[in-house]
Amino acid sequence: MRRQFEIIMPTYTHPIPHCIRDDDHAVPSHLSPLTSHLSPLTSHMFIELTDHLRCPNEHDESFLVLLPNLMEGRSVRTGALGCPVCGRTFQLADGVLDTGDAPAPAASGTSLDADALTALVGLHGPGGYLTIVGDAGALWSDVAALNPGVSLVAVNPPTGVSDSAGLSIIRGGRLPLKSGVMRGVVLSRPYADDPRWVSEAARVVLPGLRVVGEGSDPPPEVLEVMASAEGVWVGTRARTELQKPGGR
Numbered sequence: 162m163r164r165q166f167e168i169i170m171p172t173y174t175h176p177i178p179h180c181i182r183d184d185d186h187a188v189p190s191h192l193s194p195l196t197s198h199l200s201p202l203t204s205h206m207f208i209e210l211t212d213h214l215r216c217p218n219e220h221d222e223s224f225l226v227l228l229p230n231l232m233e234g235r236s237v238r239t240g241a242l243g244c245p246v247c248g249r250t251f252q253l254a255d256g257v258l259d260t261g262d263a264p265a266p267a268a269s270g271t272s273l274d275a276d277a278l279t280a281l282v283g284l285h286g287p288g289g290y291l292t293i294v295g296d297a298g299a300l301w302s303d304v305a306a307l308n309p310g311v312s313l314v315a316v317n318p319p320t321g322v323s324d325s326a327g328l329s330i331i332r333g334g335r336l337p338l339k340s341g342v343m344r345g346v347v348l349s350r351p352y353a354d355d356p357r358w359v360s361e362a363a364r365v366v367l368p369g370l371r372v373v374g375e376g377s378d379p380p381p382e383v384l385e386v387m388a389s390a391e392g393v394w395v396g397t398r399a400r401t402e403l404q405k406p407g408g409r
């Protein structure tokens with residue numbers, strides 16, 4: 162059952178940390194016509210991110226099936242993502258995945274700039290994904306320039322941030338991302354003050370890698386704070402969280 166869904170799984174052409182590499186993505190030969198029209202990898206859009214997406218509904222962690230309708234290169238412009246567990250579908254329009262439950266824009270801004278964000282999240286080397294939640298998503302292009310080879314996911318970014326090479330955009334009420342797959346997560350205000358979003362960030366970040374938040378310090382049972390100053394903190398997933406299963 163699962164095998165037939167893996168036709169949309171990515172082929173990485175840049176170094177990926179071993180901990181998130183998954184070599185079990187062979188494309189069955191009888192499915193190859195569906196992917197044969199794809200151009201060489203030029204960006205890291207949803208066709209790649211789909212590997213890391215999960216259904217946001219309340220059930221055990223499940224992957225999503227990408228059903229592309231219109232593609233430009235490797236960017237899926239329109240289509241849908243379907244959950245084989247609960248049957249829900251989520252629309253992908255103008256390159257944006259919208260799960261329909263995004264909070265109203267808060268327009269809280271960010272006190273970070275791209276240099277500070279890069280230093281705090283502390284990625285060293287290319288590969289994988291960095292997720293930025295909220296208004297700090299406006300910094301994505303400068304962050305991308307400072308972190309070559311790292312793909313970015315902007316969740317609920319300010320209006321004006323649109324689908325671009327190297328950036329995937331999600332709008333929703335939680336992170337529709339699999340557990341333990343992100344190299345870093347940044348929570349702008351007011352997300353860093355919301356325990357549910359803090360838990361989501363802790364869930365999706367790779368063990369030992371960082372969550373950066375703008376707001377009050379996070380609950381210690383969720384994130385262990387490494388540093389905190391002037392309303393900005395850096396933490397890693399608490400040991401108690403590490404013992405939780407992937408589901409919510």
Ligand SMILES: [Zn+2]
Nearest residue numbers: 216218244247
């Ligand atoms: Zn589902």
